[in-house]
Amino acid sequence: MTGFLLRRLGGAVFVLLSLTVILYAVFYVAPGDVAQIACGPRCSPAQVAQVTEQLRLDDPVYTQYGHFLQGIVAGRDFSTGTGVDHCSAPCLGVSYQSDQQVMRLILTKLPVTGSLVVGAFVCWILLGVGTGVLSVWRRGRITERLLTWLTLAGTATPVFVIGLLLIIVFCSTLQWLPSPTYVPFTEDPEQWAWGLLLPWVSLALIESAKYARLTRSSMLETLAEDHVRTFRAYGVGERAVIGRHALRGAVAPVIALSALDFGSMFGGAVLTESLFGIPGLGRELVHAVKVVDLPVVVGMVLVTGFFVVLANAVADMLYALADRRVVLS
């Protein structure tokens, strides 16, 4: 187990470092004068030169990358024009745009996206697996066909359509819910939950379709296996066959898919965040890409990548727990 974790950690570091190298290379060849954008459209050439100097944009790309690595390991000092700002390790740099430290920026955005992703994750697993089990239980009947159709519609509908519909129905027409806003959990847990309810539900409606189909197909596959026949031949009822034996076969694939979705959702819930006005990582990342704010982009990607790697490692361990034939190596 320890060996597995160490190897996984090594792998993670390698993956994340490769990501940063690729990002630096891409940004170096990308068009657009970073200093001009950072300074603003009305800056004079002299001011732009000053910004270039300040952000050390005229250094070769490998020197810039070296500084970046140095910041992570040992911390760095940044000139703010008037003074020096120390950014302690692990330092992901300072935004070209706002002079804010990337690490602090991420730490303020992380709880927001975290709230959205974790809540939505719980919803979509419950909804998806539940729908899958129900459609297996009622297989061959009208319920199953209805559920299959609904999940197909769910996968095919973009989040902004579902989200918009939910807002119109529940906030405007029925006025059952306040407009979605983000209130930190630490401030008011109840407001936090109410404010995030619609974003959770819209994400869950879309994501759960996949899980419903996966659960359904894995369970049907298991139901066709010999060991299910054994329990049927011993008088075990349909409810226990489905709930105990068939559902168990769906656990492993659901874990594997969740790991991918859970991790990538940290940087990828942009549409939901924008639609519901949630100030999360995804929105910040899109903004940073638009203004070529390299330190912020790299930082965000590192965080997202970290969660993907983490979620997969956790999934592998859960996998081994769910299926004892799996040996971690």
Added chain:
Amino acid sequence: MTTPLVQVEDLTVDFGDVRAVDGLSFTLEAGAALGVVGESGSGKSASASALLGLHRGTGARVTGTVRVAGTDVGAADEAELRALRGAKAAMVFQDPLSSLDPYYTVGDQIAEVYRVHNRVSRRAARARAVEVLDRVGIPDAVRRSRSRPHEFSGGMRQRALIAMALACEPRLIVADEPTTALDVTVQAQILDLLHDLRRETGTALLLVTHDVGVAAESVDEVLVMQHGRAVERGPAVEVLGAPRQPYTRELLASVPRVDARRPAGPVPGPRAAAPETGPLLEALGLRREFGRGSSRVTAVDDVSLTVHAGETLGIVGESGSGKTTLGRMLVRLDDPTGGRLRYGGREIGSLPEKAFRPFRRELQMVFQDPVASLNPRRSVGESVADPLRAAGETDETRIRDRVSGLLERVGLDAGRYERYPHEFSGGQRQRIGIARVLAADPKLIVCDEPVSALDVTTQAQVIALLGELQRELGIGLVFIAHDLAVVRQVSDRVAVMRQGRIVEQGAVDEVYGSPQDAYTKQLLAAVPTLDPARAAARRAARSELAVA
């Protein structure tokens, strides 16, 4: 007269257009044992499943009446059927690995079944599970009941399934090919266990098997099935000893016998060819290891053997004995990690792939699974033509002529060149595999379990074909099989393998007639005999050997 435990009248089972069971009627008295024997597709498994109403909800159409322990299976509702299943009649399935849920412990699975039929606590059900596991001879049952199926060996899994069947003390056990997936020594143990349990609990047994020997060992009465119909039924001694129906006689004649000599015929013995030419293939201290460090496994350990042109060397052993790995090394499909391999006096064991290539076509292999070893997306003619094309032949007419000749040689219609593998039966596919090997003009063929996937009558035909080809072409043949009787039929000399080593090697009649090694003796004692009277005596002999 009391009502029989099982009453089947005019049972018919249809799968779509296929009639699997066609008007079958039989009865089974309480405490009796009936063997249902037949080749694949004879409808024996479909009949067994009908006893527990297992065709329900599968799309199969069942007509006729089936009454088991007072339940009319056809008319029973779901609850009545569930009350029958497991409690009054329990089924033991063929494949012990896939028949248990991989995710739960063996003890929990048995306890689950027990609690379906008995209103007891989880604890009491677990205790019952341990009790039956202990009864079927699982050592340290308390601890092993917490293991999952993959941690059990094949024989232990089959014991666990039998334990599950015993849990609710049923009046009937239906065993569908319960030993087919097992080694012969383990098979003997399981059959002995079933025999003892029956004597002890008085439960009736319906044993479905393709292996006449297994039936002879275990049951009082035999029902022979063909094309979904009952051909002959009677006491095992009579049906197997003096069959009245032609089909039964044919079936029995096809069964290879471990105690019979090879059928007489013009057999050029090894001695005829050996002195002039020397051995065709010679292995000296051959080894093959897998893995590194603590997980290192020696699959083949210091094996030495020779094969002469025109002779057949049989290699017999149980699963995991290393016989397949050895066979693969003999044709260099696998590289030895030690020892030497000489072909025609030349060292080939350590030749690099490129230097070995000229020999490749002369050393060929026929594989076990005729389904998996043919590409389903290519016509059989193209598959047989592969070795010709690989040898550089480009003339399409010549290729076609040669392939047609080969197909005819192995007993197939050359007009079926363009057909695809799924259009052929198992035996025909194995013939195609043999034709493909012959296309390479081999000097030596290694056959790895070439007939173990085939029915006995087909098996006999393929074995006869291999014998003919060998006599005709004077090739060396290595015949690998787990079935001792088959190996005896085809081999001139035989090598017995166990745990990667050859424990005994010699002329076939010597090894089978007066085995020297204890393991060889044990193997031979485990082979089912066709004579029910002898089975009892051998059962006693087995328990003595097990003690020793």
